[in-house]
Amino acid sequence: MAGKIRVVVAKPGLDGHDRGAKIIARALRDAGMEVIYTGLHQTPEQIVETAIQEDADAIGISILSGAHMTLVPRILELLRENGVEDVVVVVGGTIPDDDADELRKLGVAGVFGPGAPTTEIVDFLKGAVAA
Amino acid sequence: MATTDRDEQTGGAEEWRRRYESTPEREGELFSTISGLENEPLSSPGDVDLDYERDLGWPGAYPFTRGVYPSMYRGRLWTMRQFAGFGTAAETNERFRYLLEHGQTGLSTAFDMPTLMGYDSDHARSLGEVGREGVAIDSLADMETLFDGIPLGEVSTSMTINGPAAMLLAFYACVGEEQGVPLERLRGTVQTDILKEYIAQKEWIFPPEPSMRLVVDMIEWCSERLPLMHPVSISGYHIREAGSNAAQELAFTLADGFAYVEACLERGLDVDSFAPRLSFFFNAHLDFFEEIAKYRAARRIWARQMRERYGARDPRSWLMRFHTQTAGVSLTAQQPEVNLIRTAIEALAAVLGGTQSLHTNSFDEALALPTEHAVRLALRTQQVIAHETGVVNSIDPLGGSYYLEQLTNELERQAYDYFLRIEELGGVITAIEQNFMQREIAEASFRYQSEVERGERVIVGVNRYEQEDEQPIEILRIDPALERKQIERVQAVRERRDAGAAEAALARLKDDAAHGDRNLMEPIMAASRAYVTMGEMCDALREVWGTWRETPVF
Numbered sequence: 001m002a003g004k005i006r007v008v009v010a011k012p013g014l015d016g017h018d019r020g021a022k023i024i025a026r027a028l029r030d031a032g033m034e035v036i037y038t039g040l041h042q043t044p045e046q047i048v049e050t051a052i053q054e055d056a057d058a059i060g061i062s063i064l065s066g067a068h069m070t071l072v073p074r075i076l077e078l079l080r081e082n083g084v085e086d087v088v089v090v091v092g093g094t095i096p097d098d099d100a101d102e103l104r105k106l107g108v109a110g111v112f113g114p115g116a117p118t119t120e121i122v123d124f125l126k127g128a129v130a131a
Numbered sequence: 132m133a134t135t136d137r138d139e140q141t142g143g144a145e146e147w148r149r150r151y152e153s154t155p156e157r158e159g160e161l162f163s164t165i166s167g168l169e170n171e172p173l174s175s176p177g178d179v180d181l182d183y184e185r186d187l188g189w190p191g192a193y194p195f196t197r198g199v200y201p202s203m204y205r206g207r208l209w210t211m212r213q214f215a216g217f218g219t220a221a222e223t224n225e226r227f228r229y230l231l232e233h234g235q236t237g238l239s240t241a242f243d244m245p246t247l248m249g250y251d252s253d254h255a256r257s258l259g260e261v262g263r264e265g266v267a268i269d270s271l272a273d274m275e276t277l278f279d280g281i282p283l284g285e286v287s288t289s290m291t292i293n294g295p296a297a298m299l300l301a302f303y304a305c306v307g308e309e310q311g312v313p314l315e316r317l318r319g320t321v322q323t324d325i326l327k328e329y330i331a332q333k334e335w336i337f338p339p340e341p342s343m344r345l346v347v348d349m350i351e352w353c354s355e356r357l358p359l360m361h362p363v364s365i366s367g368y369h370i371r372e373a374g375s376n377a378a379q380e381l382a383f384t385l386a387d388g389f390a391y392v393e394a395c396l397e398r399g400l401d402v403d404s405f406a407p408r409l410s411f412f413f414n415a416h417l418d419f420f421e422e423i424a425k426y427r428a429a430r431r432i433w434a435r436q437m438r439e440r441y442g443a444r445d446p447r448s449w450l451m452r453f454h455t456q457t458a459g460v461s462l463t464a465q466q467p468e469v470n471l472i473r474t475a476i477e478a479l480a481a482v483l484g485g486t487q488s489l490h491t492n493s494f495d496e497a498l499a500l501p502t503e504h505a506v507r508l509a510l511r512t513q514q515v516i517a518h519e520t521g522v523v524n525s526i527d528p529l530g531g532s533y534y535l536e537q538l539t540n541e542l543e544r545q546a547y548d549y550f551l552r553i554e555e556l557g558g559v560i561t562a563i564e565q566n567f568m569q570r571e572i573a574e575a576s577f578r579y580q581s582e583v584e585r586g587e588r589v590i591v592g593v594n595r596y597e598q599e600d601e602q603p604i605e606i607l608r609i610d611p612a613l614e615r616k617q618i619e620r621v622q623a624v625r626e627r628r629d630a631g632a633a634e635a636a637l638a639r640l641k642d643d644a645a646h647g648d649r650n651l652m653e654p655i656m657a658a659s660r661a662y663v664t665m666g667e668m669c670d671a672l673r674e675v676w677g678t679w680r681e682t683p684v685f
Binding site: 013014015016017018019021022023025026037039040041043065066067069070071094095096097098113114115117118119 | 244245247248250256257258259260263264332333334372373374460462463464465497498499500573576577580583584590593594603606609611681682683685
């Protein structure tokens with residue numbers, strides 16, 4: 001248990017597109033990580049609370065509703081306010097390139113858009129959490 | 132090898148089989164359909180059990196396998212109906228008019244997430260979401276702007292809305308009233324298909340039981356007052372997008388359809404009074420023949436069940452009409468222009484499958500809503516198919532293809548298997564509550580993804596023929612200022628309206644909702660006219676019925 005990377009896979013806002021999040025949750029679990037899938041319609045507050053409660057090493061935010069530039073920065077802000085800045089935050093979904101750049105500047109460790117293989121995400125998280 | 136060629140060819144299946152097997156198949160390629168159906172290299176007469184009159188019949192007649200109308204596209208082309216919506220009603224009104232000017236023949240409305248989930252734009256949960264995924268509609272005032280300059284007596288409109296479908300239908304009917312168009316002349320479709328929300332699209336509000344009551348209220352009201360409206364569009368598109376295979380898309384959609392039929396029968400409605408107005412909505416994915424087979428199987432299954440199981444006597448109750456959308460999930464962010472090709476092939480499958488209405492995706496939609504340029508190209512795709520390819524000249528031109536008929540039969544068989552399993556579980560709603568469909572979808576979705584990641588299932592530009600240093604394309608940006616603008620709009624509506632009338636209408640709706648034997652459409656119409664907002668109506672119903680929360684499986 002001590003060695004397992006703990007990842008919260010989260011769906012913020014009203015977005016209901018959960019195909020990708022579920023695949024990633026399963027892939028991470030198959031790769032030996034402890035996965036907590038929040039389910040849909042989570043507020044940023046709920047996501048951060050879950051991450052704290054679950055002692056998460058990483059949060060994977062999945063968002064395909066176009067609301068990412070409001071919700072992701074809010075999640076990052078709440079993580080800072082709660083003093084849990086060492087949590088690795090990655091984002092996936094329909095994120096245009098310049099928004100991805102912006103999110104990375106705000107502290108998102110990696111952005112994985114359409115077509116990103118799950119192996120890439122697994123390897124990235126292993127590397128980012130160990131660091 | 133050369134020796135074989137000089138052999139005397141006596142012909143016959145066995146010789147073909149021997150010669151086929153002496154040639155190695157291409158390595159590392161899957162010859163199964165996208166759904167995982169193993170394909171034999173050849174279909175021939177002996178492979179298909181086909182009785183022409185029993186299984187195919189004639190266009191416009193039972194069992195409708197070859198098409199729902201006698202003349203199909205020779206009499207009338209499918210409706211070119213591009214899904215559109217973003218920002219506030221004013222922006223979408225402009226896009227609607229652009230599309231109509233460029234040859235679109237029917238409207239289709241995309242609403243934003245807050246509207247889809249039953250929240251007004253100024254609700255806390257709407258923050259950052261207003262106008263992003265579709266148009267923000269909070270009240271009748273927004274609907275008036277949305278259809279400004281668009282005569283509802285002349286255009287048919289589809290509305291992709293489910294949880295708050297009743298409210299949006301009422302808004303539309305009220306705009307018609309204001310334009311002087313009587314209810315019985317309003318044409319269009321409301322998606323309303325709440326069962327597939329629990330299964331796939333996830334845009335629910337209330338629990339299944341009261342949601343079904345609302346659906347039946349809409350079907351009943353439309354059967355009496357809006358005979359040209361399709362009150363439901365029983366959908367497989369979203370089930371497929373969520374990751375199901377073709378057989379699951381077919382089976383779960385039809386099962387949902389039967390569940391609505393049964394709910395209406397339970398209400399005491401005569402099957403022929405509502406069944407002719409039920410409509411469907413399917414995906415057009417990339418496996419060309421599998422999709423065409425799916426549509427034909429769908430028509431045949433629906434016809435058989437409606438006549439044999441539900442005792443419908445009116446032939447219009449047996450015929451399944453459907454809209455199709457090309458598969459959003461097949462679009463790539465990498466080398467996006469290639470999506471034009473994918474969409475064209477998917478659209479062709481839908482046409483060869485006999486669709487009544489078609490939306491073609493724009494090439495830039497993997498990352499954003501479409502630009503004008505992209506959506507014009509999507510429309511042109513349909514126009515080229517309609518006018519330049521000749522596929523519309525012969526009805527069901529692929530009918531009789533051994534491969535196609537074999538696939539049609541196989542998908543039909545798999546669908547019936549699923550009907551049995553769902554029945555054994557206790558019906559559609561119980562199956563949903565037990566996460567049956569959701570699990571099937573998650574499995575199929577993971578299987579497909581694994582094939583892609585192993586490189587067995589090729590996606591051009593993604594796991595083969597990749598390109599470094601791609602130039603980013605221009606995409607549509609939603610102006611964040613529109614959210615503030617819309618918030619001000621809805622607050623102004625609440626300020627302006629007759630507070631007493633709005634309050635009374637809302638109270639009446641709440642009271643009627645608590646009584647299962649009252650049709651809610653008239654109270655919703657009254658509330659709409661009083662400019663009660665959609666969010667307010669949904670909140671009232673949330674108080675009476677509660678909200679749904681899923682237990683997710685992955």
